[in-house]
Amino acid sequence: MSETNPKLRAELAGIPAYKPGKPAAAGGPVAYKLSSNENPYPPLPGVMEQAIAAAGAFNRYPDMACTGLMNELADRFGVPVTHLATGTGSVGVAQQLLQATSGPGDEVIYAWRSFEAYPIITQISGATSVRVPLTGDEVHDLDAMADAITDRTRLIFVCNPNNPTGTVVRRAELERFLDRVPSDVLVVLDEAYREFIRDAEVPDGVEIYRDRPNVAVLRTFSKAYGLAGLRVGFAIAHEPVAAALRQTAVPFGVSQLAQDAAVASLRMEDELLGRVGSLVAERTRVVDALREQGWTVPETQANFVWLRLGEKTMDFAAACEAAGVVVRPFAGEGMRATIGETEANDIFLQAAQAFRKEL
């Protein structure tokens, strides 16, 4: 008998590990998690009720077609059900998009730094990542991204607003970019933070997709709607892209709890979006205070702020943690802090101020 291991795909070697935001430290006097862009509000009572009711039947498989949720989304966005596909979070749907479009020899373009799942799921697909650096203002360099397109390009991610910088691309520049992309290359507008946008010049991807068969919009219930732990996201795209996403979905991937909680969330949208409004007000307060302290803060339209700290990044993150808030550092680059509860934001601001004075 031979002693060799089962053969694994070569692409798996060296895939960067997804780093989840660190949990808040247990046992300290205060500990807030500002490291994963989660919604700090607990589930709404009405949403909770639906999830609990669904839990009573988890000996059964969920509705594989997510019929109730698909119908609700079709109404909400004014799109045909055939233009919708769901998945286990929008990361799940993004992985379906790659499975549907890209493999060895193909290229996937995205800005860098951007969402850390992009390099991981691209490498799993076997395709090659083409990373285009953000501009000096931490914004997608759409001209450079269009210049990077080759015969091998299959998919381009545009993360709007961008995780982790919070910066946006606006209507005119996005349209100009899309006009340059060949019609057989899929552009994915990742709008995980759409509900936090207050800049009227940022286009709604759902309006952009309507006239463009090569555009897909990714949305999630994890952030504004507060269902991160239930894993449900969706895409809006024309046929045949949406159909390909349904083909590549893990069967029964979205639980009935997630489906029913998502439907309840759409029906309680006013209340949920009221909470988003409070977080946006907190965002303004945090950004203003940081600038007052002397920091350079890029314009953010998401539920987080970005500070480019370079070599000081890990020290800053340690200082925050010692003060009682956990942020998300990217060593040597900068840190992202989620807008959380008022008390958490206050602790973060105090830690930033103290650190600033030491600089």
Ligand SMILES: *Cc1c(COP(=O)(O)O)cnc(C)c1O
């Ligand atoms: C959080 C996030 C997502 C959503 O992830 P889920 O899988 O839906 O929880 C997608 N894209 C970006 C850029 C994100 O930051």
